[in-house]
Amino acid sequence: MSGIQIYDSHQGALSTFEPLQAGRVGMYVCGPTVYSHVHLGNVRTFLSFDLIFRYLKYRDYTVRYVRNITDAGHLVDDADEGEDKVAKRAKLEQIEPMEVVQKYTVNFHDVMRAFNALPPSIEPTATGHIVEQIAMTQQLLANGWAYEANGSVYFDVEAYSQKHPYGELSGRNTEEMMSGSRDLDGQSDKRSPLDFALWKKASEAHIMRWASPWGEGFPGWHLECSAMSTKYLGEEFDIHGGGMDLKFPHHECEIAQNKGAHHHGGARYWMHANMLTLNGKRMSKSTGNTLLPEEVLSGDSPHLSKAYSASVARFFIHQAQYRSVLDFSDEALQASEKGHQRLMNAFTTLSQRANHGPKEGQFDVEAWQNRCLDAMNNDFNSPILIAHLFDAVRAIQADHQDPGHLGQMGATALLSHLKAWMFDVLGLQTDAASGAAGASSQKALDAAMAIVLDARRKAREQKDWAASDAIRDQLAAGGIQVKDGAEGSTYSIQE
């Protein structure tokens, strides 16, 4: 077991993780734009970083995890008249922009809670940090990396690239990008198509607007993350994460803004979570190739044969490493469900183990624990960790036959480690803990109740009232109320 290795996508290589301050980690992750429901692909990214957050905590780091909510400034496209995503949605749904934000923020939080993602330390919103964004824009203007044009302020990529390597993160250079970009149509205030907005003037119709030194407007999308990461984590901090698709332009622009305003590019380690594909194509809100987390929990989707618990979905996601593309399918999820069940069963077996057998066992729990740590230290390789958990499953089963396999001390140690890996690090939940299992529990209860009610019906037919009433009373004592009607008996659960 050694230190944690992180794949830094800026360097394109594994790098030993050394936090700026010993024992402390500052981590920023780009959160959702709350203009519609998060889909399962979004969820994968947030669960990937949740795993990292959980593992860092497990390793006793004090982590400040900042994940923003983008509630303004994210445009539908880059045209000057591009609509704000939130404002567009507000028009469509005929509600206030902040109602859109509230609605989908609540949805996002519900989903994160259902999937057992820990809340971040700070969850700042773009609209709550207009002041900081204006200040950063002013700093960039003062440093000569930005210019004002007609009430908007743009980042001057050409000027910046004279002194800094714009494109360093995504491996591009400005000439290539110029040749690939479309020409300005003469309508733009930009000097170059590569320039991006720090502050945009609000047109008459634009409803989300704030006062600024350049008139009424709204902040550019890339700016919020620079402003908020700096505010809460400092000009230089440890980890910046986000989806692979944000690498360019979003993260590239962040680096440019940070270097232009301060002297650091912000994060020391850049981490990019890969996509979740559906039918071999990336999930995307705009193409409609999506699956909602709620659909996984309800099974209500043409892509699914049944409902799955959030813990099973989480297990499925962590069975692939965060940097790999993961293809979603019902078949793959079913496989995960079986494996998840086996793991849970073994855990139950171990937790109910009688205190018997020799003190010392044959299974080397410490060596096993070190293998688990090695797996996670190697760029959070959760599939390897899970493979090791199944080694533990086999050991638990062997011990079940022969208590000398683990021994009393080994069993105690393994239980404590296994519990931490499964629930604290991987964030799995037992069926009882995750309410999402409601559908299958309900089905099981229905089956059981059908038998009970049928037995009671027979008793009633034979006028065996003692038996019939005993069933009803005992069910009532257990919180189940029996209701006799003309069409037979039904039941309901008393809250």
Add this chain to the structure above:
RNA sequence: GGUCUCGUGGCCGAGUGGCUAGGCAAGGCUCUGCAAAAGCUUGUACAGCGGUUCGAAUCCGCUCGAGACCUCCA
């Protein structure tokens, strides 16, 4: 078109120069009144072609295929 990533057994998915990944499915066995569950066990896969090497899924080249990004996207 440019930049980059990937192609592993029926499915999902690790590995990145020699040593069993793992899960699911499948076959066999044990247990079992039947069934289920559970356990044990088997399987030799790395897109194709060429090269480097004592040795390659792993390195290099080419071919084919897939995907991502190139100012909407986790």
